[in-house]
Amino acid sequence: MAVYTQVSDEALEAFLKEYDLGTPLSFKGIAEGVENSNYYLETSTGRFILTLFEKRVNAADLPYFIGLKQHLAAKGFPCPEPIHGRDGASLRTLEGRPAVIVSFLEGLSPRKPNVTQCRELGAGMARMHLALADFAMTRENSLGPASWPRLWAGHEADADALQPGLSALIAEDLAAIAAAKPQSFAIPRGTVHADLFPDNAFFLGDSFSGVIDFYFACTDALAYDLAVCLNSWAFEDGGRDSIDYNFSKGAALIAGYESVRPLEPTEREALPILCRGAAVRFFLTRLIDWSSTPAGALVKPKNPLEYANRLAFHRKVETAEGYGA
Amino acid sequence: MAVYTQVSDEALEAFLKEYDLGTPLSFKGIAEGVENSNYYLETSTGRFILTLFEKRVNAADLPYFIGLKQHLAAKGFPCPEPIHGRDGASLRTLEGRPAVIVSFLEGLSPRKPNVTQCRELGAGMARMHLALADFAMTRENSLGPASWPRLWAGHEADADALQPGLSALIAEDLAAIAAAKPQSFAIPRGTVHADLFPDNAFFLGDSFSGVIDFYFACTDALAYDLAVCLNSWAFEDGGRDSIDYNFSKGAALIAGYESVRPLEPTEREALPILCRGAAVRFFLTRLIDWSSTPAGALVKPKNPLEYANRLAFHRKVETAEGYGA
Numbered sequence: 001m002a003v004y005t006q007v008s009d010e011a012l013e014a015f016l017k018e019y020d021l022g023t024p025l026s027f028k029g030i031a032e033g034v035e036n037s038n039y040y041l042e043t044s045t046g047r048f049i050l051t052l053f054e055k056r057v058n059a060a061d062l063p064y065f066i067g068l069k070q071h072l073a074a075k076g077f078p079c080p081e082p083i084h085g086r087d088g089a090s091l092r093t094l095e096g097r098p099a100v101i102v103s104f105l106e107g108l109s110p111r112k113p114n115v116t117q118c119r120e121l122g123a124g125m126a127r128m129h130l131a132l133a134d135f136a137m138t139r140e141n142s143l144g145p146a147s148w149p150r151l152w153a154g155h156e157a158d159a160d161a162l163q164p165g166l167s168a169l170i171a172e173d174l175a176a177i178a179a180a181k182p183q184s185f186a187i188p189r190g191t192v193h194a195d196l197f198p199d200n201a202f203f204l205g206d207s208f209s210g211v212i213d214f215y216f217a218c219t220d221a222l223a224y225d226l227a228v229c230l231n232s233w234a235f236e237d238g239g240r241d242s243i244d245y246n247f248s249k250g251a252a253l254i255a256g257y258e259s260v261r262p263l264e265p266t267e268r269e270a271l272p273i274l275c276r277g278a279a280v281r282f283f284l285t286r287l288i289d290w291s292s293t294p295a296g297a298l299v300k301p302k303n304p305l306e307y308a309n310r311l312a313f314h315r316k317v318e319t320a321e322g323y324g325a
Numbered sequence: 326m327a328v329y330t331q332v333s334d335e336a337l338e339a340f341l342k343e344y345d346l347g348t349p350l351s352f353k354g355i356a357e358g359v360e361n362s363n364y365y366l367e368t369s370t371g372r373f374i375l376t377l378f379e380k381r382v383n384a385a386d387l388p389y390f391i392g393l394k395q396h397l398a399a400k401g402f403p404c405p406e407p408i409h410g411r412d413g414a415s416l417r418t419l420e421g422r423p424a425v426i427v428s429f430l431e432g433l434s435p436r437k438p439n440v441t442q443c444r445e446l447g448a449g450m451a452r453m454h455l456a457l458a459d460f461a462m463t464r465e466n467s468l469g470p471a472s473w474p475r476l477w478a479g480h481e482a483d484a485d486a487l488q489p490g491l492s493a494l495i496a497e498d499l500a501a502i503a504a505a506k507p508q509s510f511a512i513p514r515g516t517v518h519a520d521l522f523p524d525n526a527f528f529l530g531d532s533f534s535g536v537i538d539f540y541f542a543c544t545d546a547l548a549y550d551l552a553v554c555l556n557s558w559a560f561e562d563g564g565r566d567s568i569d570y571n572f573s574k575g576a577a578l579i580a581g582y583e584s585v586r587p588l589e590p591t592e593r594e595a596l597p598i599l600c601r602g603a604a605v606r607f608f609l610t611r612l613i614d615w616s617s618t619p620a621g622a623l624v625k626p627k628n629p630l631e632y633a634n635r636l637a638f639h640r641k642v643e644t645a646e647g648y649g650a
Binding site: 006007008009010012023024025026027028029030031032040042104106107108110111112204205 | 335432529
């Protein structure tokens, strides 16, 4: 939620000369995207978003992310479309950072999605999966199950400091996931967003209008995307002492997805362990951010306990029906 | 440079129902304005900025700031124009904060203004002064000379920690200003912006296109606005060891101003002490922000030494000619 890299007048002017976008009319830093610097850019030919990639994004992955968005846009799926410069390239350098201009996508991110929006999101995500079925590039999920023991190591005490006894529960989750080996399930794989939280989806009213921020996208189980969304769209508030799975929202999300792409029996079977795994993934990265942020910092990291609460719910669910499927 | 207050879906929807602006198409937090939360708001009828006023702005001053912008807009001076709700009011409440929607102003803030932009800014500011000549509301400058001894008290050691011997120099500046009593000069007074830094001015190419962020505006000497701009537009970089007054930029700024509103002899005479006073004002508020920010904070305050360097220059200037007037 910040602008990390300032762009000088000369650098912006020189950068825009590489494009056929006309003259600039507005240029404002926007508080969107945790990892990168984003600017609203308006020119005499339209509105755009200019992104500078900061250090946390691996530059070697950028052609994959840009190729993915170009593929989706070419299929008519609503997402920010990378704009080509005069030389045909869309990835270039600005202020020493990799940078890209993408089309402006209309829509608002719901702060608290309603049931209709959950259904729409499910259907939109399934359309995205289908549109990506013939996307040829691949990328390993760098935050998949293989990475979790490494992320967890050394953070047991941080977990127990947040909630006494939590580290033993997380160790149980990791053991259960390792035993289930969800990554080896014979379930459909493809290109997934892997971070499709409400702030990465746009709506006009209750109608789905697009997806942004593909910087965790990777090749993984399609149903893992559904698991990420059940965690991020169908739980409410996630207060310290409450575990609030909103069954109506979860059921609507799954029904919306299945209205476009019905789940296979193996995917339904895997859903509880995938949901548990997705919650572990976000718990772990939040725990690391939480414990590495000094107490007096102005930017508060997100509370890992919100995902510990979700895990408490997932541990009890044995079938897809438990999520409303 | 942040968004402090989040706006819920329901609150935004209810708020927009008070206006005739159509349906929302985009809503993004923007990194503009140090004191308030600002959002880019696009609706089916146009583009706007939604501002929520945070605690540092005195709510009692808001009718003045809004009236000022309405007055300027009615005169055709380019600035964000407060939008009336259906009930005729433009100041209302959102998420417990005073809030206003203003028109979107095209233009880019120069990071490093050139000579042409300095001349344009001077002319634009003079047009603003003339447009405000019949603005009836008044507001005392809460950061004027009377406030400086109080701001300074207790910060002598902070100044010396930044630069050994600095506190004695600042005490000299305050004594010189008190002896000169610039606030009692018989020079033209009126409504001034009082914070017209480059990030508060917009340009299309080199052409002045408007002014934003009037939240320090007040009733004071018109030439004080010129003094603030000479400090903020005509010095370069302000590195620790350099005092770089760009004479060409300063002369262009003054010439641009005088092309619209020639300075009176008393204003020329007061210019050096006004420039020195303006530098003291920004030095002091930066010093307070600097010394109240913990060392490890993510948001770095602006370095007060940039204004200590300007003061070193101003102490040696005796006439307006020293600034290129």
